[in-house]
Amino acid sequence: MREFSSPAAPVPAVGGLADSVYDAAERTPGLVQLSRRHGERWQDVTALQFRDEVMALAKGLLIRGVRYGDRVAVMSSTCYEWTLFDYALWSIGAISVPVYPTSAAEQVRWILAETQAVACVVEHEDHAMTVGAVCDALPELTGIWQLDRDCVTALVEDGQGVPDSLVHRQRLGVTPDSVATVIYTSGTTGRPKGCLLTHGNFAAEADALLDGWGEVFRDTGGAAPATLLFLPLAHVYGRVVQVAAVRGGIRIGHHGQLTTDSLLPALASYRPTFLHAVPYIFEKIYQRAREAAEEAGRGELFAQAAEVAVEWAAAREQRAFGRGSGPSPALRLRHAAYDRMVYQRLRGVLGGRVRNVMCGGSTLSRELGLFFAGAGMTVYEGYGLTETTAAVTANPPGKARFGTVGRPIPGASVAIGEDGEVWVRGGTVFSGYLNHPRCTEEALYDGWLATGDLGSLDEDGYLTITGRKKELIVTSSGKNLAPAALEERVRAHPLVGQCVVVGDDRPYVAALITLDAEALAHWLKIRGREQLDAWAALADEELHAEIQRAVAAANTAVSRAESIRAFRLLPREFSAEQGLLTPSLKLRRQAIVQLYADDIEELYSA
Template structure:
């Protein structure tokens, strides 16, 4: 069992952290957002407080009172954070709703959280919400559209509210008071509302600031926020960044992330593994298009070898150091420039990054601090530290988090940053813990230094007909790292061998084909092409090297339509909804087992 003592937090609530930071950084830029021409607009600490205070006064004038739940359905943009902080300033409880949510999902969240007012980004969102509000049983009565000036209207309405009244609201909430309800993305059924208190945030942020001081408090610290703020990780990061004074730029459209990186030049890259994979793949394809794929792969190998050597007692040899320097000058610096040229820290979460990419990026000079957590742990329980990062692990527990590995390998956690239970669901709350420990549902191992490695999901463990327990996550993550593969679902529960459904990355396919000297093909054509299948076979063989024969993928099927948020096979946080994939592709899976394995 590992544990870390809780840091002291003197802040009464979230807004105490925020206003202290804004006072310290009154004349410094703390946020940036873009105008229609994609030029950055700077916001100082003083200006940020003015925006938030004005909107908070409008909320008070509108009649939103302490403890009222208010929904936010919007992409990650400046207005999201202003509204979030304004609601906390007014004493209300903001409840995020994914901007990709359907009417039925909006209906469930607004009903369960008793939301009467919902702020949405667009008129299209408003139409979905109005369908919900038309039901006489829905609590939803007010739908405000941000794109139609909802925040400006609030500022105008709040002109008569005094500073004293706002201050009384802002300081009223204490550590035990509910700060937000964040609904899980629902990979295993109806989303559950996770209740997080002000104390859950203030203690957690104090610990994050303590452990990541080199990242968040260095001169010029900055990051581009593009992960959805409806997700617990981005929400925690939002509070931690605002409270530290790290400059936060907003990127509502992920398609613009690369150009925004180029003009923003962040010191910190906050992303999920898929982003790091796509940057690598895009660089490889660009090199291939220019006839330089061999030199790219040579340079990538130098980066990986150099990073691995950093973990040895003797360090990189003189010859390796020279090769790495040449690789950086010829190739690697171009990838650094794609990420803005100023990044030297990265935080990756949501899924395993993999050792290959971890070493590759560290070889570029970008230290990826991989972490782990769940919504119930207020997004993060573990993270690698700037002073010592073990690639392939999710790091050590954050301050205040105690860890125990159960006899069956399940990761158990407890500490002051963990959630206060599920909203209106005492049965699920009781079922989530045992003897005071939160049962994460994930399985993992700790090394002698307390660094945690996630090996799978307890509920996803596959038991083959031969009685072999197989954790599909390791196989899926390794196979998904191949540039041509988009998604992978490993199957085999009760079956004689392990198999997999995979989808091809339609964006990566054209460049991959050019690099291999192959003609243009559709995904359907590529799925049947002998050369493509040969390379997929090799990718599966490499994946299987990490496991025993009984755990290896013996057969696979290419599914033509990718798994996406739009078709319901991915959650908004980009996790595969395994149960739905397995149910909808039941016949395809059975066909895999109609004959014996191919390997």
């Protein structure tokens, strides 16, 4: 196997994650640790205030019967109270179990039953009813605490008589090997499994990021670092952002929705210095910026600015690796001009102070990464799994290689197997799956984790992900194809919402394609055409020809045997509610193929 490793970062020998809350309160009590949103305003919370709130809630949890090692589920969108519960639970040695707020009753029942959760924190009445509907199958569940009914205040009042020493006694019993949380995988190919992630796993991940990417988090204007956490805290990436911020003294605010209409005003009011995000956010921001320019009659200006941004960033990338002299004088002049006309406005959408973003969860196209870097916001893409406590690789500061997911973080190693599978090891790798010893044995071998992803390492140790091992398509002629890269190229067209490539045991490759509803409305508007409903759009010849051009463009990057020879437009996008996407928006391919089996048959019967 080809292997690449990074030197280890220091790992704490003792203690748990909650210790950082108590240490910060002692060391820097006035440090603004968090910000809570009240309407359009943000209220600062100091390290001392947060410690006191965590302590008070921990006491209430003890009074309600939560003990060391107990598991408590949290079913909510991202919010301040989730962070508060996490650290209160960790203060008494309890284990948090995140549940996606969109989970169906059967999913909730499975998670709560397998983890034997003693209580569940829910956001509102709908969540309470979902949990209540499966309570009969959960004998260990003794409490449902509802955030919008101020359960925090009720718990704090209950715990007023508990001495601080009782909480500290529990907290001091936590070690790096203690389980901090059970996070369930997204379940793209089967029933989700609970990953046992320890305090040491999170500490290793957070400290590696703080040590290796500290300069990414700082504000170029000298302001204290601050980030807005809008990633789901039910996902490991969101939890790592939370832990790293608290350990690193970085101010965090919370926002519970990923839609751009909701997120952009929050970014404008909070004004973060850096962000953690997923590619979906950048795709939507770019799309909205392009559409706004076209509707204002400045579409050609935006297209030219985008071209210059990509060219400028690519030239700087070459210089960073000693393979060029950087942007030419003429390119620098054009870039400066477009900075005033286009790029400044784009940066203003994210609050005006963001210059660096760390990105993960799925693949960001090289062109989009170059565009944002050229617009003054460098995107450092990384790669990881729930089993690796989020990132196990990331592009290093000042040396981002766009289109890759970077090099191993400090203390991690990456290797490529004979079959192209990515293997990883290090302090962030999980300890196993809850109640699934055979799956744990299959995933872990002599400290190495078999990720199930396919990839390659270049001469500098940068990893490129090419697909999933289980998603390989083998046509009837014996041609092997990893569909992800081809799907990504089709999705690069603004009209395309999603793309699923099919072709297992078939004579050629075909695709199911959905349309982006907002992009379609814009496309029709700038052509002066009437809006079409979903079914009318499928029969529109001009639209079909436009998608055919997107497919043809994607096919130029592959051989004819790998190219998409037929496609079918579908009337609506895949969704988690249909069971076609995971909560983290990954495709559930088997479910999609089953639901659209008739459409797939027609693709091959013509």
